[in-house]
Amino acid sequence: MRTRPLKVAxxxxxVVGSEVARIMTTxxxxxxxxxxxxxxxxxxxxxxxxxxxxGVPADLITTDATALVKRGDIDVxxxxxxxxxxxxxxxxxxxxxxxxxxxxxxxxxxxxxxxLHAAAVKAxxxxxxxxxxxxxxxLIRPLRESLAGDKVNRVLGIVNGxxxxxxxxxxxxxxxxxxxxxxxxxLGYAEADPTADVExxxxxxxxxxxxxxxxxxxxxxxDVHREGLTEVTAADIASAKRMGCTVKxxxxxxxxxxxxxxxxxxxxxxxxxxxxxxxxxxxxNAVFVEADAAGQLMFYGPGAGGAPTASAVLGDLVAACRNxxxxxxxxxxxxxTRLPVSPxxxxxxxxxxxxxxxxxxGVLAQVATVFAEHDVSIDTVRxxxxxxxxxxxxxxxASGAREGGEASLVVVTHRAPDAALSATVEALRKxxxxxxxxxxxxxxxx
Numbered sequence: 001m002r003t004r005p006l007k008v009a010x011x012x013x014x015v016v017g018s019e020v021a022r023i024m025t026t027x028x029x030x031x032x033x034x035x036x037x038x039x040x041x042x043x044x045x046x047x048x049x050x051x052x053x054x055g056v057p058a059d060l061i062t063t064d065a066t067a068l069v070k071r072g073d074i075d076v077x078x079x080x081x082x083x084x085x086x087x088x089x090x091x092x093x094x095x096x097x098x099x100x101x102x103x104x105x106x107x108x109x110x111x112x113x114x115x116l117h118a119a120a121v122k123a124x125x126x127x128x129x130x131x132x133x134x135x136x137x138x139l140i141r142p143l144r145e146s147l148a149g150d151k152v153n154r155v156l157g158i159v160n161g162x163x164x165x166x167x168x169x170x171x172x173x174x175x176x177x178x179x180x181x182x183x184x185x186x187l188g189y190a191e192a193d194p195t196a197d198v199e200x201x202x203x204x205x206x207x208x209x210x211x212x213x214x215x216x217x218x219x220x221x222x223d224v225h226r227e228g229l230t231e232v233t234a235a236d237i238a239s240a241k242r243m244g245c246t247v248k249x250x251x252x253x254x255x256x257x258x259x260x261x262x263x264x265x266x267x268x269x270x271x272x273x274x275x276x277x278x279x280x281x282x283x284x285n286a287v288f289v290e291a292d293a294a295g296q297l298m299f300y301g302p303g304a305g306g307a308p309t310a311s312a313v314l315g316d317l318v319a320a321c322r323n324x325x326x327x328x329x330x331x332x333x334x335x336x337t338r339l340p341v342s343p344x345x346x347x348x349x350x351x352x353x354x355x356x357x358x359x360x361x362g363v364l365a366q367v368a369t370v371f372a373e374h375d376v377s378i379d380t381v382r383x384x385x386x387x388x389x390x391x392x393x394x395x396x397x398a399s400g401a402r403e404g405g406e407a408s409l410v411v412v413t414h415r416a417p418d419a420a421l422s423a424t425v426e427a428l429r430k431x432x433x434x435x436x437x438x439x440x441x442x443x444x445x446x
Contacts, residue, residue: 004037004038005037005038005039005040006035006037006038006039006040006075006076006321006324006325007040007042007073007074007075007076008024008039008040008041008042008074008075008076008077008078008317009042009043009044009045009068009069009071009074009076009077009078009094009099010041010043010044010045010077010078010080011045011065011068011069011077011078011079011080011081011087011090012045012046012079012080012081012082013044013046013053013056013061014080015305015306016080016104016131016306016309016310016313017044017078017080018053018054018055018056018306019306019307019309019310020078020080020310020313020314021041021044021053021055021056021057021060022055022056023310023314024039024041024314025041025055025056025057026055031314031318034318035318035321035322035325036322036325037321037325039317039321041057041060042060042071042073042074043060043062043068043071043074044056044057044060044061044062045062045063045064045065045068046061046062046063047063049061049062049063065086065090066086066090066093069090069093069094069097069099070093070097071097072097072098074094074097074098074099075098075099075100075320075321075324076099076100076101076102076317076320076321076324077090077091077094077099077100077101077102078101078102078103078313078317079091079101079102079103079104079105080103080104080105080131080309080313081105082104082105082107083105083107083108084107084108084111084112087105087108088108088112088115088116091103091108091116091119091127092115092116092119095119095120095122095123095125096119096123098123098125099125100120100125100126100127100128100320100323100324100329101116101120101125101126101127101128101320102128102129102131102313102316102317102320103127103128103129103131103132104129104131104132104309104312104313105129105132106129106132106133106202106205106206106209107205107221109129109132109205109209110204110205110206110208110209110220110221110224111205111220111221111222112220113209113212113218113220113333114218114333114335117332117333118333120329120332121332121333124329125329126319126320126323126329126330126332127332128316128319128320128330129209129316130312130313130315130316131309131310131312131313131316132206132209133159133206133209133210134157134159134206134285134287134299134301134303135161135285135301135302135303135304135305135308135309135311135312136301136302136303136307136308136309136311136312137285137286137287137299137300137301137302137303137312138299138312138315139210139287139299140209140213141315142289142297142299143155143210143213143214143289144213144331144334145331147289147291147294148331148334149293150291150292150293150294151255151291151292151293152214152215152255152289152290152291153254153255153290153291153292154252154253154254154255154288154289154290155210155211155214155251155252155253155287155288155289155290156250156251156252156253156277156287156288156289156290156444156445157210157250157251157277157285157286157287157288158248158249158250158251158277158280158284158285158286158287158303159202159203159206159207159210159251159285159287159303160197160200160202160203160206160249160285160303161189161282161283161284161285161302161303161304162184162189162190162191162194162197162198162202162283163197163198163200163203163228163229163249164248164249164280164281164282164283164284164285165180165184165187165189165190165282165283166180166181166184166190166198166229167180167229167232167237167246167247167248167249167268168281168282169183169184170232170234170237170247171237171240171241171246171247174234174237175234176233176234177229177230177232177233181194181198189283198228198229198230199226199228199230200226200227200228200229200249200266200267201221201226203226203249203251203266204221204224204226204251204266205221205224206251207224207251207252207253207264207265207266208220208221208223208224208264210251210253210264210287211223211224211253211262211264211341212333212335213334214253214255214289215253215255215262215337215339216334216335216336216337217262217335217337217338217339217341218335218338219253219262219264219341223264223341224264224265224266225263225264225265225266225267225343225344225347226265226266226267227266227267227268228249228268229249229268231439232247232268232441233439235354235438235439236268236354236439236441239352239354239410240270240352240441242382243270243352243412243443244272244273244274245270245271245272245273245278245443246270246271246273246278247268247269247270247271247441248268248269248271248277248278248280249266249267249268249269250266250267250268250269250271250277250444251264251265251266252264252265252266252267252269252444254347255339256342260339260340261339261340261341261342261346262339262340262341262342263341263342263344263346263347264341265344265347267442268441268442269441269442269443269444269445270352270441270442270443270444271443271444271445271446272445272446275288275445275446276288276298277298277445278445280300283302283303283304284300284301284302284303285300285301285302285303285304286298286299286300286301287299287300288445344418345417345418345419345422346417346418346419347417347418348415348416348417348418349415349416349418349442349443349444350379350412350413350414350415350416350442350443350444350446351376351411351412351413351416351421351440351441351442351443352410352411352412352439352440352441352442352443353410353411353412353413353421353425353428353437353439353440354408354409354410354437354438354439354440355367355408355409355410355411355428355434355436355437355438356406356407356408356409356434356435356436356437356438357406357407357408357409357433357434357435358405358406358407358432358433358434358435359385359405359406359407360433362433363407363409363433364381364383364409366431366433367409367411367428367431367433367434368381370424370427370428370431371411371413371424373427374420374421374423374424374427375416375420376413376414376416376420376421376424377413377414377416378411378412378413378414379412379413379414380411380412381409381410381411381412382409382410383407383408383409383410384407384408385405385407406435408438412443421440425437425440
C-alpha cells in the first residue's frame with residue numbers, strides 16, 4: 001500500500017463542506033481501506049475564517065483559495081463553493097497544477113461544462129460532479145457509465161426538493177402557493193431568497209447536465225426552456241385531482257422520435273397518480289429514465305442537505321483518488337452525437353387549459369372552432385357556471401347563473417406542438433366571449 005497520503009483541498013466549508021470535512025477526519029481508516037492509500041485533508045479555503053465550524057480543524061483554514069490549489073502537492077480539489085467566478089478559475093488552476101476536481105457546482109457545469117471537461121482532459125485529470133444533481137441519489141454515474149452501452153430516450157424527474165415540498169403541501173393540505181412557501185422557509189427547505197428554486201433556475205441547470213450526459217451532446221442552461229411554479233394556484237391543484245393527477249415541477253429531457261434532436265425543459269405539469277413520480281412527497285427527489293434496453297428505471301432519495309450531498313461528494317472523491325493511484329482517469333465528457341436542441345415550440349405534449357368565459361349559448365362552439373383552426377384536438381371539456389354574489393366573488397358550481405354571468409371552461413387536449421397551443425391561446429384571448437385564460441398546464445407522464 002502507498003504510504004504517502006493523497007492530499008485533498010476543500011474549497012468551501014458551509015453546510016456541505018463542513019460535513020465533507022467531518023467525514024474525512026472521522027472516517028480516515030475506512031477511506032484509506034477503500035481507496036488503497038491514506039487520504040489527508042490538506043487545506044480548507046473559506047471566505048469567513050472567524051466563523052465557528054464544529055469538528056473542522058482550525059489549522060487547515062485559509063482564505064487564499066488560489067494559493068491552496070496552486071500548491072502542487074494537492075491530488076484532488078473538492079469544490080463546494082458554488083457560483084461561476086472565481087470558481088471556474090480556481091478549478092482550471094487546479095487542473096493546471098495536476099489536481100483532479102470533485103464539484104457540486106451545477107450552475108457552473110450547466111453554463112460552461114465543456115470548457116471544464118476540455119481543461120481536465122488537457123491536464124490528464126478527472127472532473128467528477130455526482131453531487132451537482134439530486135444530492136445523494138446515484139444518477140450521474142449510472143447515466144455516464146452503467147447505461148453507456150444503452151440508448152437513453154427520456155429523462156423525467158423531480159430534481160428540486162423545495163418546489164416539490166411546496167407543491168406537495170398545496171396538494172395535501174389545500175394551501176395556497178404563498179402559504180406553502182412560508183412553511184418551506186420556516187422548515188429550512190427554502191432559502192431566504194427562493195428565486196433560484198421557485199422560478200426553476202436550479203432545476204434547469206440540472207436538466208442541462210442530465211440531457212448532456214443522457215444524449216451524449218452538449219446542452220447548456222441557455223438551451224433549457226424554464227417556467228417556475230409561482231403561478232400555480234389551488235384551483236390548478238384541484239383541477240388536477242379531478243383528472244386523477246397531481247402537479248409537479250418536472251425536468252424533462254427528450255430525444256426526438258427520429259433521433260436527430262433533443263429537448264430540455266423545466267415547468268409545472270400534471271402527471272397521473274399512477275405514475276411513480278406522483279408518489280414522491282415533501283422535499284424528496286426522483287428521476288425516471290427510459291432507455292431502449294434497460295427499459296424504465298427510477299432513482300429516488302433525498303436531493304439536498306449537508307449529509308446526503310456530502311455522501312455524493314465523497315463517492316466521487318474515492319473514485320478520483322483510486323484513479324490517481326492507478327495513474328488513469330475515469331469517464332469524461334461524451335458529446336459525440338452533437339445533436340441540436342430543438343426550441344420549445346416543437347415539443348409535443350397534452351395540455352390543460354382553464355378559461356373564464358361568458359355564460360351563454362354558443363361559447364363552447366366558438367372555443368372549439370379556435371382549437372380546430374390551429375390543429376389542436378380536444379380530448380375532454382368541462383364547463384361550470386359561476387354566480388357572482390353581492391361581494392363580487394365568483395363561486396364555482398353555482399346554479400342559476402344570471403344573464404351576463406361567467407363560466408369556467410376547462411379543456412384538455414390531445415398531444416399537440418407547443419407552438420400550436422400557444423397560437424391557439426392567443427386566438428382565444430381575442431374572442432369577446434373569453435374573459436380570460438386562467439391557467440395553462442402541460443400534462444406529462446402518461
